[in-house]
Amino acid sequence: MSESITQSRPDVADTPLRVEGLTKRFGGITAVDGASFEVEQGTLTGLIGPNGAGKSTTFNLITGMLSPDAGRVVFDGEDITGLEPYQIANRGLVRTFQIARELGEMTVLENMMLAPKHQRGEHLWRSVLPGARGGVVEQEEELLERVWEALEFFEIEHLAEEYAGNLSGGQRKLLEMARALLTDPDMLLLDEPFAGVNPTLEQRLLDHIHELRDQGYTFLLVEHDMDLIMNNCRHVIVMHQGQILTEGTPEEIKANEEVIEAYLGGDV
Numbered sequence: 001m002s003e004s005i006t007q008s009r010p011d012v013a014d015t016p017l018r019v020e021g022l023t024k025r026f027g028g029i030t031a032v033d034g035a036s037f038e039v040e041q042g043t044l045t046g047l048i049g050p051n052g053a054g055k056s057t058t059f060n061l062i063t064g065m066l067s068p069d070a071g072r073v074v075f076d077g078e079d080i081t082g083l084e085p086y087q088i089a090n091r092g093l094v095r096t097f098q099i100a101r102e103l104g105e106m107t108v109l110e111n112m113m114l115a116p117k118h119q120r121g122e123h124l125w126r127s128v129l130p131g132a133r134g135g136v137v138e139q140e141e142e143l144l145e146r147v148w149e150a151l152e153f154f155e156i157e158h159l160a161e162e163y164a165g166n167l168s169g170g171q172r173k174l175l176e177m178a179r180a181l182l183t184d185p186d187m188l189l190l191d192e193p194f195a196g197v198n199p200t201l202e203q204r205l206l207d208h209i210h211e212l213r214d215q216g217y218t219f220l221l222v223e224h225d226m227d228l229i230m231n232n233c234r235h236v237i238v239m240h241q242g243q244i245l246t247e248g249t250p251e252e253i254k255a256n257e258e259v260i261e262a263y264l265g266g267d268v
């Protein structure tokens with residue numbers, strides 16, 4: 001990607017995300033039970049745990065899709081608990097979303113052009129184009145430029161005119177990441193970004209993620225493929241029954257008896 005998308009990372013705290021005592025109940029089930037953890041800036045951190053451990057609910061609490069019953073989420077030094085998802089995204093904490101079915105009937109380019117609505121990037125551009133006549137046109141041109149940069153970065157520019165619905169699972173994931181990046185995030189939450197992705201595209205997506213991490217982006221990744229987590233994340237957080245069981249380096253996690261126990265099969 002050209003530098004204009006990646007070079008202007010705003011200063012963020014060394015620990016951009018801090019989750020404190022996060023709790024969420026659904027009736028009698030405590031899906032997330034006093035979870036506390038931190039994510040360091042510029043890292044690819046893995047969040048793992050067996051089915052039903054509370055990973056998705058934690059993501060939903062962090063991104064404002066759900067409100068916690070207790071605890072708080074601090075992003076870039078600010079308490080963002082209870083904010084609406086768009087307010088959290090505007091602060092630079094963004095989650096990738098699957099391309100909705102109706103967007104499958106639009107081309108890749110159209111999907112990209114829709115992506116940054118109401119996002120920070122647009123505000124930034126607006127601030128450098130102060131109400132000049134023709135400003136809307138300039139904004140569109142600037143947007144188009146950024147869209148092409150993102151498509152090129154993810155090597156899907158040749159698919160620009162293709163309907164999103166015709167993309168393979170892996171190509172769709174690349175488009176989802178490209179769309180998320182256009183919103184000018186500091187941190188990306190990835191919920192199983194490699195599901196249904198063939199090994200070649202998976203490696204490409206991983207390479208892009210590592211490249212972006214090297215440029216200062218921060219990633220929190222939920223993924224069931226243990227080898228992928230262990231080979232790519234410097235820090236791994238393990239959830240079990242709504243709680244943080246342990247965290248550490250892949251080597252520490254692999255050697256942890258409690259983790260092996262939690263997975264029952266011991267396939268870590």
Ligand SMILES: Nc1ncnc2c1ncn2[C@@H]1O[C@H](COP(=O)(O)OP(=O)(O)OP(=O)(O)O)[C@@H](O)[C@H]1O
Nearest residue numbers: 026029030031049050051052053054055056057058
């Ligand atoms: N909306 C909901 N209503 C009721 N129970 C829910 C709801 N969402 C999640 N749960 C329950 O909360 C617990 C945690 O679910 P969650 O989806 O967060 O786990 P997970 O770690 O993401 O699981 P998986 O790896 O299978 O996706 C589970 O017992 C689940 O059944």
